[in-house]
Amino acid sequence: MLVLGRAQTEALIDMDALIDALAPAMADLTAGRGSAPDRIAALVPEQEGFLAAMPGYAPSAGVLMTKLVSLFPRNAGTPLPTHQAVVLVFDPATGEPAALLDGTAITAARTAACSALSARLLAREDATVLAILGTGVQARSHVRAMCRVRPIREVRIAGRDQAGAAALAAELSSVTDAEVRAVRTYAEALDGAHIAAATTHALEPVVRRPWLTPGVHVTSVGFNPAGREIDDATIADALVCVESRHAALAPFPAGSNDLLMPIRDGVITADHVHAELGELVSGSRPGRTSSDEITLYKSVGVAVQDAVAAALVVTAARERSVGEHIDLA
Template identity: 40%
Template sequence: MLILNAADVRQALPMTLAVEAMKQAFAAFSDGKALVPPRIHLPIAPHAGVSLIMPSFVDAASTAEQALAVKVVSLFDGNQARGLARLQAAVVVLEPDTGRPIALLDGAMLTAIRTAAASGAATDLLARRDCRTLALFGVGVQARAHLEAMCSVRPIDTICVFSRTPSQVAEFVECAARVLDPSGTRIIVAESPQQALADADIVCCTTTSKTPIFDNADLKPGVHLNAVGSYTPQAREVPPETVRRALVVVDSRQAAWEQAGDLTQPLQAGLIDREHIHAELGELVLGRRPGRSDDQQITFFKSVGLAVQDAVAARVAMENAARLKLGQVVAW
């Protein structure tokens, strides 16, 4: 069995490769070639945690192109006090034609990359080609991954970041400066959401907020939004007025209506109906639905995360790891 730790996964799954992998994953999903059962929620109440079990199988013309994997991802609120990340995860990859376990990957790193890569794929398909200014809400793992994803699909030269936890902003800026071209990119720390959005062409929401994090009136025409922070009906990051006027694309219609508070709450309020979702991202990849209609249109990609992303990302990471001779092989 191949073991890929976080560093191995990071090296084996560069963002540009991950973005293309996510286009493949969503195309397979929208084309009916991916089996993605509802994820199992296992509350761990005594420890203020929850574990999610996410299996997926992706069919293809050959066994080598198929993907079969199961991710177990856990979120424990008390981990930070113990010096641990809130999110803990592992991905088990199985041989598609035998079910034999063949790899174990660090799931936290895989999740960070594939989530941002999905937004990267959506941005590539929906954002204006001339986008250069990025607004980031949040300064955590997903903010960092989204910064990389956005820079991989558009020539970003200005990043404006806003966080309600200013103590973490300096660390984010320092980390971002290490991966960006200092001569061609500037980082601005915004003092308010309004300042962050003033010139934004692309907006990425990566927070754990339960309520909208900016005002609809502060968005300029033609902006593209990605929102990944909320994945329950009780949480949302985007104002309902923005949802109502935007062209909305999701990873999965069913999952969005079940889990995305950014959509379910405006639906319950009567601001939108179930036809308001324009397309699944995979339908754009397949050319079955159009994307942006003009440069003034606001586009919005809402994702809650699908197991098919993990299966495809893990397969691609394994293939690249073999080429680069990464990881450890243990007897099984």
């Protein structure tokens, strides 16, 4: 079995290839060819954390896998990330365990890559201003991914910690040609932005309808079982798209409070979810219909995304003779 550590996994991730490969995988999921059951979780209430299992099969990538991922929000501000994971890849023809790799890098990359895919499908072609809400791992990944699908010239970063936002802006200035700067508030970051990426652990919405410019594409990947990133008015006004209706509207730990709360309160119904990404990829549902339309991709994370990323990394590792091999027999 091939074993890859985090540094090896990160070095083998090709973001452009990952964005491209996610499109057929999402279409497979929507069509029922792929499989991504709802994640299940063992709760650790004294740490406000949990450990979740996410099996998935992506036939377009020829991969069967499962991810074990922990979410420990109290790690924020420490050397440890809030999300940590491992991925175990199996041979889809025989079920034999084939590879074990770091899942923390996989999670960061596939989440941002699918947000970038949503921007490719929904954002205006002339989108040049990107707002990043949050200063963690996903903030970094989203800047790198979004700049690959739209001609981003300006990136604004806002977070709860202004010093953290400034440090991240300085760091990212060296890896992108866009002008990257920290701003004081979420509202300032969103003012005039063409794409907004919410990557927080917020209790209260960091995206609010009065702060948004007509035509903006919003992506939301943050998760807090007690909170949400997007306010009711934005949800109500936006063309809402998801990876999977079933996953997005499922109860904890699979679904999204950003959708479940306004459904519960009668602001929208489940039918307000316009499309799955797979429907946009296949063309069975339309995307943006006007330059002023607000579009919203709400991500909850599905295992076919991890499967695609893992398949690309394992293939690259074998081609380059990277990693260690162990015998489980």
